[in-house]
Amino acid sequence: MAFMGAGVLLESCSAGLPLVKISPKDRSLFVPLNKFSDKNNLLVVRCNNLENDILLVKNANEYKALYLKCTHEGVGLTATDKKILCSAHGSAFDFDGNVLKEPALRPLRQFHTEVINDNLVIQLF
Numbered sequence: 566m567a568f569m570g571a572g573v574l575l576e577s578c579s580a581g582l583p584l585v586k587i588s589p590k591d592r593s594l595f596v597p598l599n600k601f602s603d604k605n606n607l608l609v610v611r612c613n614n615l616e617n618d619i620l621l622v623k624n625a626n627e628y629k630a631l632y633l634k635c636t637h638e639g640v641g642l643t644a645t646d647k648k649i650l651c652s653a654h655g656s657a658f659d660f661d662g663n664v665l666k667e668p669a670l671r672p673l674r675q676f677h678t679e680v681i682n683d684n685l686v687i688q689l690f
């Protein structure tokens with residue numbers, strides 16, 4: 566799979582959280598750290614190469630990258646400022662990816678992240 570140059574675009578997703586659209590580079594997503602602020606520790610990342618979005622959660626200087634795909638039957642999830650919801654059968658997840666409400670039983674998939682210079686790098690493999 567060939568990857569084109571990286572690009573970043575900031576918008577707002579349907580649940581009101583900030584949304585960044587990023588093209589992958591070397592199978593990684595480079596999210597500028599300045600997309601987070603004191604008031605904003607949640608960021609939805611959209612990448613054309615992925616079926617679903619990723620929710621980035623900042624907690625102090627730690628980051629989680631949660632794949633917004635329900636572990637019940639694979640439906641795309643909606644992140645709000647309180648929790649992560651599945652509209653299909655009502656499952657809910659916290660910002661660690663743990664199940665708050667069934668029928669989903671397994672936690673959300675997480676991608677490995679690391680801070681490199683001024684970017685949070687999400688490794689997609």
Ligand code: FES
Pocket residue numbers: 635636637638639640651652653654655656667668669
């Ligand atoms: S697919 Fe999400 S609760 Fe069923």
